Amino acid sequence: MTGLAVHRGISVHRIGAMILRYWYLLLSSWPRLLELLYWPALQVITWGFIQYYIAENSNFFARAGGTLIGAVILWDILFRGQLGFSISFLEEMWARNIGNLMMSPLRPIEFLLSLMVMSLIRLAIGIIPMTLLALFMFQFNVYALGLPLIAFFCNLIFTSWSVGIFVSGLVLRNGLGAESIVWTLMFAILPLACVYYPVSVLPVWLQYVAWALPPTYAFEGMRALLIENTFRADLMLEALAINAVFLVASFASFLALLRSAKRHGSLLSGGE
Amino acid sequence: MTENDKASSRPTVAERSSSAAIAVEHLVKIYKQTRAVDDISFSLTRGSITGLLGGNGAGKTTTIAMIMGLVLPTSGRVQVLGHRMPEESAAVLGRMNFESPYVDMPMRLTVRQNLTVFGKLYAVKNLAGRIAELADDLDLTDFIDRANGKLSAGQKTRVALAKALINRPELLLLDEPTASLDPDTADWVRAHLERYRKDNNATILLASHNMLEVERLCDRVIIMKRGRIEDDDTPEAIMARYNRTTLEEVFLDVARGRVNGAKEAAR
Numbered sequence: 001m002t003g004l005a006v007h008r009g010i011s012v013h014r015i016g017a018m019i020l021r022y023w024y025l026l027l028s029s030w031p032r033l034l035e036l037l038y039w040p041a042l043q044v045i046t047w048g049f050i051q052y053y054i055a056e057n058s059n060f061f062a063r064a065g066g067t068l069i070g071a072v073i074l075w076d077i078l079f080r081g082q083l084g085f086s087i088s089f090l091e092e093m094w095a096r097n098i099g100n101l102m103m104s105p106l107r108p109i110e111f112l113l114s115l116m117v118m119s120l121i122r123l124a125i126g127i128i129p130m131t132l133l134a135l136f137m138f139q140f141n142v143y144a145l146g147l148p149l150i151a152f153f154c155n156l157i158f159t160s161w162s163v164g165i166f167v168s169g170l171v172l173r174n175g176l177g178a179e180s181i182v183w184t185l186m187f188a189i190l191p192l193a194c195v196y197y198p199v200s201v202l203p204v205w206l207q208y209v210a211w212a213l214p215p216t217y218a219f220e221g222m223r224a225l226l227i228e229n230t231f232r233a234d235l236m237l238e239a240l241a242i243n244a245v246f247l248v249a250s251f252a253s254f255l256a257l258l259r260s261a262k263r264h265g266s267l268l269s270g271g272e
Numbered sequence: 273m274t275e276n277d278k279a280s281s282r283p284t285v286a287e288r289s290s291s292a293a294i295a296v297e298h299l300v301k302i303y304k305q306t307r308a309v310d311d312i313s314f315s316l317t318r319g320s321i322t323g324l325l326g327g328n329g330a331g332k333t334t335t336i337a338m339i340m341g342l343v344l345p346t347s348g349r350v351q352v353l354g355h356r357m358p359e360e361s362a363a364v365l366g367r368m369n370f371e372s373p374y375v376d377m378p379m380r381l382t383v384r385q386n387l388t389v390f391g392k393l394y395a396v397k398n399l400a401g402r403i404a405e406l407a408d409d410l411d412l413t414d415f416i417d418r419a420n421g422k423l424s425a426g427q428k429t430r431v432a433l434a435k436a437l438i439n440r441p442e443l444l445l446l447d448e449p450t451a452s453l454d455p456d457t458a459d460w461v462r463a464h465l466e467r468y469r470k471d472n473n474a475t476i477l478l479a480s481h482n483m484l485e486v487e488r489l490c491d492r493v494i495i496m497k498r499g500r501i502e503d504d505d506t507p508e509a510i511m512a513r514y515n516r517t518t519l520e521e522v523f524l525d526v527a528r529g530r531v532n533g534a535k536e537a538a539r
Contacts, residue, residue, distance in 0.1 A: 009362060017392030021378070024389070028380040028419070091378075099375035100435070103340050104393045105366040262344045262358070265303060268337055268374050 010113070014106050018114030022088050023121075036122055040076050040130035047072040048138040066140045067226050068196065073134065073142050074152055074222055075195045077127060078215055079186050081160030082167075084122030085115045086182040089168040093176055099267055108258060112251070115168070116161050123157075148225055151236040152218045155243055159214045162246035163189075169250075169257030173266055195219050214239040214246065292351070293318045293443050293475035294339055299348035301334050301499075308334045310499035311348070316475055316492075318442075321465075323486035323507075324479040325519070326496035327527045332479040333374070335496070336445050339477070340370055353443060366394055368443040371436040373451060376428075379421030383412055383431050386420055387438060394439035406434040409464065425452040433461065437468065444468075446478040450485060458482075462489055483519040493519065495526055502526050 026032055051068040092098045101111065134140045142149060167185055171178045192206070193215035199207050210216045217239035221232045261267050292315040301309040309331040316322050324332045337343040339350055341358035350357040353364045377386045384403060391399040407413045410430045415423060420431060429452055436444060449465070450458035462485060469476055480486055486493060487507050495503040495510070503510055503526070507519055514522045524530075 011395075013395060014393055017389050020392065021381070021385075021389040024381050024385045025378065095378040096374070096376040097378050099342060099372065100377070100390070101393075102342055103365065103370055104390065105362070105395070106393050107362070259344070262342060265334070265337070265343050267342045268333065 009107055010110055011105075011107075014110045015114045015117070018106065018111065019117050019121075022091070022114070022118045025091060026122075033125065036126040037129055040080065040126045041133055043072050043076060044069065044130050044134050045137065048134060048140070051138065051140075067223055069134055069138055069140045070142065070145075070222050070226060071195050071219060073127070073131060074156060074218060075190070076130065077123065077153060078156040078160050078189075078193075078218075080123050080126050081119050081157045082164045082186050083182075084119035084126075085161055085164030086167055087122070088115050088118040089164070090171070090179065090182060093171060093179075098172070102267055108255060109251075112165055112168075112254065115164065119160065119164065120157070145222075145225060148221065148231045148236075151233075152222060155214050155218045155236060155239040158240075158243035158247060159189075160186075162243070162250040165247075165250040165254045169254035172254075173257040173261045173264070175266055189213060189215060192216070193219060198223060212242065214243045217242075291318070291354075292316060293320070293353060294477065295349075295351040296335075296339070297349045299335070299338060299350065300346045301331075301338060301343065302346045307499050309338070309345075312496070312499070312501050313348075314494060314501065314504060316477060318475050319469065319473040320492060321469055321476040321478070321490050322492045322494060323490035324477060324494050324496065325481075325483075325486060325523060326479075326502075327523075329498075330496040331499040332496055333372075333447060334499075336370075336372070336447060336477065336479060340368075340445060341365075364443075366439060367441060368445065369394075369436045369439055369441040370445040370447070371432045371449055372445075372447040374447070377420045377431060377435060380419055382419055383407075383416045383423070383434075386431065387434060390435050391438050396439055402438065406437060410434050410461075426454060426457050429453055430457070430461070433464075440472060442472070442474055444474055444476045446476065446480075448480055448482075449478055450480075450482060458485070465489060483523055487519050495522070497526055 048069050051066070092101060131142045134142060145152070163186055167178075167182050170181055192202075192210050193213050194202065194210055195215075199210050199216060199220060202210055217235040221235045221239075224230045224232045224235075295315040297313050299309055299312050300307070312331075312335065324335065326332050334343060338345050339352060339357065341361045344358065353367055355361075355363045357364070381389070387403045387406065388399065391402060396402050403416075407416050410433060412427075412430060412434060415427055420428065423431065429450070433449065436446070444465075446465075450461050453461060465476060466489060468474060476489075478486075478489070490507060493503075493505065493507050493510055494501055503513070503522075505513070510522055511517060511519060514525055516522045516525065
């Protein structure tokens with residue numbers, strides 16, 4: 001499928017219809033809304049107090065104020081971004097609605113684009129209160145990072161979408177029996193992306209793996225900004241290039257898994 | 273007119289396929305060791321209602337799923353409204369629709385919200401008007417603002433039918449359309465489908481275990497067994513061939529392997 005064909009086939013109205021469907025769902029369930037706020041708030045409070053404690057007992061952390069709480073916020077962008085994407089997808093599997101969608105004029109690319117928009121909406125609902133909590137409770141203003149924050153955010157959200165697209169394809173192919181991958185795969189990235197420590201801590205061979213992951217660049221970039229007051233644009237551009245490869249690869253694997261699901265009749269069963 | 277002239281005026285296979293609502297040629301689906309559909313061919317003329325009959329595991333649902341593009345055939349061809357499936361599905365998905373017990377409508381959304389979402393997906397013009405029309409036709413008005421999960425089985429079936437009709441499809445694929453409906457509502461739905469076909473010259477392919485429904489609705493019946501087509505004709509011709517007065521008796525003959533005996537008796 002050429003890029004032009006993909007572009008010509010995209011309907012903003014169909015994407016809008018899917019966003020409306022998820023919006024109706026969010027509004028119909030206060031536990032769903034509450035959950036979006038609950039975990040990020042819990043994270044920032046826990047890590048905020050840890051940051052306080054460490055800063056009181058360490059000159060380095062006292063100087064590098066905010067690296068831990070900043071890392072928590074950026075990690076949550078990555079993790080919640082993927083969950084926001086994947087949960088909207090899972091809602092279709094849980095509701096046994098995927099057949100209706102696949103039989104409608106909705107195209108896979110439109111479905112994925114609507115899931116991306118929903119991940120942003122869900123992320124905004126969870127993360128904005130979290131950043132305000134960090135500001136008022138721990139005097140950490142993530143918005144003071146300025147323009148670099150946008151670069152960090154974009155790179156993290158692109159990775160979260162790549163992972164979300166890939167795991168959605170796995171669930172489509174293997175049914176809800178593969179649901180646990182949705183909740184756990186991102187945690188495999190956690191130690192390798194060096195969320196709470198610099199890449200130099202890893203053994204040399206593992207550093208190559210770490211630098212193959214775009215989030216590593218965002219977390220290293222954040223530490224460079226908070227500790228050395230340096231914005232590493234080179235790191236962000238490298239992360240962007242790897243993210244482009246990840247997004248194309250995840251979309252290609254989603255289409256391949258969808259085709260495999262159609263070959264194996266998984267779209268009719270969808271269960272375990 | 274010479275033989276050559278006659279031959280040239282005859283429609284080609286491609287022309288026949290493009291004028292048919294559905295054209296299936298040598299369709300095969302193999303899941304691992306199981307031949308779910310085994311070399312079947314048929315075509316449906318536009319404006320017809322065809323019943324797909326067969327016991328559990330006969331291959332009806334797999335056949336319908338391949339026509340819809342939800343399952344890829346192992347071999348063979350499917351054309352829908354003149355377009356190859358699934359390669360050209362984008363050209364036809366907006367002109368067809370379906371209802372199946374294998375899918376549900378989202379439970380937390382109200383009936384109106386569900387119909388709004390699907391109406392937008394199908395780019396239905398004057399959507400509010402179309403929803404009001406369907407609510408009136410299918411008697412949804414009393415529960416149109418109730419969540420789908422809080423409806424009775426019969427109400428859910430009517431909502432699923434409303435979704436299947438939202439885009440005024442030229443081709444409607446129905447899998448057990450009146451299952452879980454009381455006899456009165458089921459009869460009323462059948463009347464609605466007949467009227468819909470007549471008013472819109474729509475083609476309907478329905479898989480059903482309700483033989484009275486098939487007798488009443490269908491111009492043609494395709495009986496499947498173990499993935500193959502066992503018989504294909506009008507309900508009257510099939511009943512005559514098996515020397516039976518109801519399709520239910522024919523179904524039992526086919527299901528219990530009394531096919532040859534029944535046909536012999538008819539001769």
